[in-house]
Amino acid sequence: xxxxxxxxxxxxxxxxxxxxxxxxxxxxxxxxxxxxxxxxxxxxxxxxxxxxxxxxxxxxxxxxxxxxxxxxxxxxxxxxxxxxxxxxxxxxxxxxxxxxxxxxxxxxxxxxxxxxxxxxxxxxxxxxxxxxxxxxxxxxxxxxxxxxxxxxxxxxxxxxxxxxxxxxxxxxxxxxxxxxxxxxxxxxxxxxxxxxxxxxxxx
Numbered sequence: 783x784x785x786x787x788x789x790x791x792x793x794x795x796x797x798x799x800x801x802x803x804x805x806x807x808x809x810x811x812x813x814x815x816x817x818x819x820x821x822x823x824x825x826x827x828x829x830x831x832x833x834x835x836x837x838x839x840x841x842x843x844x845x846x847x848x849x850x851x852x853x854x855x856x857x858x859x860x861x862x863x864x865x866x867x868x869x870x871x872x873x874x875x876x877x878x879x880x881x882x883x884x885x886x887x888x889x890x891x892x893x894x895x896x897x898x899x900x901x902x903x904x905x906x907x908x909x910x911x912x913x914x915x916x917x918x919x920x921x922x923x924x925x926x927x928x929x930x931x932x933x934x935x936x937x938x939x940x941x942x943x944x945x946x947x948x949x950x951x952x953x954x955x956x957x958x959x960x961x962x963x964x965x966x967x968x969x970x971x972x973x974x975x976x977x978x979x980x981x982x983x984x985x
Contacts, residue, residue, distance in 0.1 A: 803963065811847040814826060814843050831966070835972065842944075875909050875926050886914060909928070926946035928942065
């Protein structure tokens, strides 16, 4: 028992790679990881609810187990009128109807989404999502659901899952199933600068 305890302490002291997300994309395995140690425990990105914009934003950064496959980032934008995270109540994600914005920078999208929700979303959708990859400049719209299974009241760590498909008529059709662990936060009054306004230190 002492030996196991010492091994655990040594691992925590030196640090190790912690898997915070897993996914399959078209049947291929992907992971998201971070460095975890006694003096640093941080997630690659957090799930943030911007209360004054009434938008929930999260990004999942997925690396392939097979180096021949591209990396993918999955970007989530959800409208949250009640300014809280919904647990075990799936957010319906649908293809956006209209997105008159060329940038994929979140600081450009969040204010635009907040002001143009009815133009962007279909009537019964809660939000939209899209994928970007290292082998293409194309933004790939996604449809499916995002589910927050639990949020720890003390640590604010959230566990959840998602499932998505891209449009049927696309040659590079995606089928995505994923799970994630991240930290959550609610920002009451956010000042979001767009990509033209922000200086390098703001990113």
